[in-house]
Amino acid sequence: MENLDYLLTNKERRRGFFGLYFGRMVMAISSGLLGVFLPIFLYNIFDRNVSLVMAYYAAGAFVYLFLVAFGAQFLNQAKGS
Numbered sequence: 001m002e003n004l005d006y007l008l009t010n011k012e013r014r015r016g017f018f019g020l021y022f023g024r025m026v027m028a029i030s031s032g033l034l035g036v037f038l039p040i041f042l043y044n045i046f047d048r049n050v051s052l053v054m055a056y057y058a059a060g061a062f063v064y065l066f067l068v069a070f071g072a073q074f075l076n077q078a079k080g081s
Contacts, residue, residue: 039053046052 039057042053042056043050046056
């Protein structure tokens with residue numbers, strides 16, 4: 001398909017870049033707030049037990065590693081087909 005960027009005016013391009021930047025900014029702020037307040041929330045939920053909060057994060061990291069390994073294996077099989 002043809003490159004239709006020449007049809008966009010500068011104002012339309014700026015609006016697109018602003019929307020992209022704004023979306024990334026909202027995602028960064030929300031993940032930062034979650035990173036700050038989730039451990040505090042879990043600390044209160046687990047009756048002020050730090051070891052349970054650390055176990056929660058360790059379990060999450062283990063599940064992530066497990067899923068990444070199977071996801072990579074799945075993608076390699078799909079690529080070979």
